[in-house]
Amino acid sequence: MQFNTFVNTVALVLFVAGAHAKVPSGIYSIINKVQSSEGKNRTITFNGERKTVTVSLDDRTISKQKTQSISPADKRGDQCAWGGNVVTVLPAHNYVWTITQNEGEETYTIQDGGETVYWGLGSTDVETEVTIGGKTETGEQSWYFVPA
Template identity: 45%
Template sequence: MSKPSPGRYVIYHRIQSSSGERLAITYNGQNGYPTVNPLTYEDNQIWIIQNYNDTTQSISPASNSNLQCGWGDNAVIVLPPQAYVWIIRNNASGYTIQDGGQTVYWGLDEAEEKQNVTIKQGEGGIFQSWILKQV
């Protein structure tokens, strides 16, 4: 399993919504919880992935790269940088995004619009799989 190259990406969920939409992680402002919304490739859906060390990477909104995705109340939250880093790895169904200790995953409770991106324990299954498309 390999990590993605540093760069600009849209990150959308492996499962489409019930209406057939690809659901992309969407930036909702500083101290806000990103949600998934239909993929539009607008600035608020573009994320910068940077290497932190050999294993971990940071994820920042392209529209405010001075912020980072951190760990909120069982969900991803966008905060001022504090070395919030993640292990991003590809597998047969896409990419998984885990904390540095590899105890939890980014995911969705259900593949529907406006859902928060959760951070929960799991096995990296389909509800915790993402597609990263470089833009």
């Protein structure tokens, strides 16, 4: 799923301060660092308002994989939000996320505004929900921002 500066046009506010490296404005696919069990890239996919955000095989031709400031590129009035322990899409309401470049890497983490929890994946399957949880030491909480 491509994002106009992040999650399928899910107006996710890019918060960068101090040592946080900013993702330049643009349209991106957000790809998880850990590949699927078949060795393929898994990209954040927005499945519509009030639906859980998942990952699917990378296909840069579909707008559901594009975002603007963590807003879906095709529905800028929506934002990525917390939905229990998963990322979901809701109407815009000041949902704030912190995007930080991992030291010495080309990947980023996506955290809540207070930097207490992370976006991640619990398995290497496709159609896996993007979860929100505590820090782990594995790559499923790291994301590439690939220009569309």
